[in-house]
Amino acid sequence: MNAARILVVEDDRIVARDIQQQLARMGHVVVGTSASGEDAIRLAGRHQPDLVLMDIRLEGEMDGIEAARRIRDTHRIPIVFLTAYANDETVRRASLTEPFGYLLKPFEEPQMRTVIQMALYKHASDAKLRMSERRYATTLASIRDGVILCDGDGRIGFMNRAAETMTGWTAAEAAGLPLATVFVAVDEETQEPLEDFAALALRSGPLAPPERLSRLLPREAPAGTAGAVVPGVVLPGVVVEERCSAVIDDRGQVAGAILVFSDLTQRRQIAEALRRAEADLAHIGRLTMMGELAAAIAHEVNQPLMAVVTNAGTCLQHLSKAKPDQGKTRAVVERIVRDAQRAGDVVRSIRALARRTPAEPGWVDISALIADTLALVRAELRRARIRVETDLIQGPPWVHGDRVQLQQLVLNLVMNAIEAMAAPETDDRRLRITTDAEEDRIRVRVEDSGVGIAEADAETLFRALYTTKPDGLGMGLSISRSIVELHGGRLTAEPAVPRGSVFEFVLPVKPVKPGRE
The missing domain is CATH 1.20.120 (Four Helix Bundle (Hemerythrin (Met), subunit A))
Structure with a gap:
């Protein structure tokens, strides 16, 4: 047993000395003795003992029961009563002070040892419980949701600050009142009165009722407002989301209910x-x-x-x-x-x-389409003194898509290459276009010997309205990529070696050209 600091309050000096000796043999420390209630209160405040052994009958006007009540209220020190008179009225008065034990005179040392040990243990347990309750109350007080705890009869035992704000009631005012008096809610749509959610949870037991949306009426709402449905008129208050669960005790019985509700005003505004x-x-x-x-x-x-x-x-x-x-x-x-x-x-x-749809889809010979496109811009190529090299596969595979869009794709890439080689210092102006087929796709490569592109700009070039030309609109390459992606392919760009740029697109193909559609 751990040593405790004990205050002895006993008006019989012989009994007080005997108690001190017994406590010393048990290993406890007596911090003081007193024969009156007034002096006992003063010593308890000065020494803050772990336990007070309090005789009920004391010298002076204040008896031990009143002294114990004041010590408990002021210092929360556990009290064990010492008495030779254990009639019903004495026990009733003493019980109101919530003592931690009784010792009936005369008592033996083992009896005192047990009572003291039980009192200290119970006090330590109560201290832990009170700390747990303070942490619990602090946690509930700090959250933004309203929280109301009810007992098994649906009467309020606790409200946090958010609940006070939303209901307009203080916790002190609401304590002991039925939940339906403090939390008055109507259906958000019909504005009809709703059943007390805690009562519903108490009936449901372990099966929590589903959450619900309601309108919480303000405390100052006129009497009879709830249920007074007027078409087109919305009742005052805030829309809340309610969640309620029963509190189940150690025996599996419903001991109360907890209601948690959230103000949806800000959430709905967001x-x-x-x-x-x-x-x-x-x-x-x-x-x-x-x-x-x-x-x-x-x-x-x-x-x-x-x-x-x-x-x-x-x-x-x-x-x-x-x-x-x-x-x-x-x-x-x-x-x-x-x-x-x-x-x-x-x-x-x-x-x-x-x-995002092809205009007139059909089967297109990409190599023939490239040749036709180069014929369209033959004059531009001649004026720019550009040498054209091609290595195009003949025959299938074919691409299924819109011929005008695909021709516009090739034309954009060719015109982009012509403009890239327009600088006067470009001496070797060469445009090379190649095609090659793989298992299920065809690859087209357009390479020029112009000013080239930076590797970091390879993706930026395809952004709509992005251009490096003084009079450009920045749409050609963006449209080209859209056309390729619409046909299920991919268009990329990269710098060429030793100079220039390479644009390459890959399109899915069919191995043989079917009949005319």
Whole structure:
């Protein structure tokens, strides 16, 4: 048994000396003795003993029971009563002070040893319990959710600060009241009164009822407001989410209920703000897409329109002669019609690209398409003094997709290469295009000897509206990648060795060309 510091309060000096001797033999330390209640209170405050042995009948106006009550209330020191008078009234009064034991005079040393040991053990257990309760109460007080504890009759025993704020009741005011008096809730939609959630949890026992949404009415709401449903009129209060569970004791019986409720006002405001932000972003996205679409059409239609203007000028020159060559004029007009049709096809293709669907899918010979595209830009290649090298496979495999979009892809990459080699200091201007087939795909490689690209810029080049050219729109490569991805392929860029750049795209293919669709 651990040694304890004990205060002895006994008005019989002989008995007090005998108790001190017994305590010394047990290994305890007597911090003081007293014969009156007033002096006992003073010594308890000064020495803060671990235990007080208190005689019920003492000298003076204050008896041991009153002295014990004051010591307990002020210092929380455990009391063991010493008495030779154990009638019912004495025991009743002494019990109100919550003593930790009784010793009936005369008593033997083993009896005292046991009572002291039990009192010290019970006091240590109570101290741990009180600390646990303080931690529990502090934890509940610090959380943002409202918490209300009810006993088995549905009466309130505890409320945290959040619950006080949301209900308008203080814990002291609500203590002992039925939960339905303090927590008045109605259905959020119908505004009809709801059953006391704690009562429902007490009936359900271990099976907690499902959480529910309700409107918690303020304390100052007029009498009879709950259930007074007026169409179009929302009752005052806050929308809360309620969760309630029964408290089960050691015997498996329902001992109470705990109600936890959260104010959904801020959460709903955040959700509404997020919804508005998403709507704004969607609107901005649509505007951005419209802007990109307009820029794409302007970029892609520019080439056939320039061809139309050039051919129209040539046509006017033929017609201005005294005897126009009808054959040549007719050929030029046919080119104008062809380029105008191509401009229309480009617009249709770009619109289909925005919808993420091929405009008119079919089977396309990529090598033949590349040859046709190079024929379209033969004049530009000649003016730029660019030497063209090709290594194209003949025949299958074929690509299933939109021919106009795929031709626009190749044209963009070729025109990008021409512009990259436009610098006067570029002496060896060479464009090389190769194709090779693998098991289920075809690879197209477009390599130029121009200014080249930095490896870090290999992905940035494909961003919409990004350009390194003073008069560029920054849409060509973005459109090219969209076309490739729409056809299930991949487009990449990398620096060439020793200079220039390489653009490569891979498309899925079919091994044989089927009949016309």
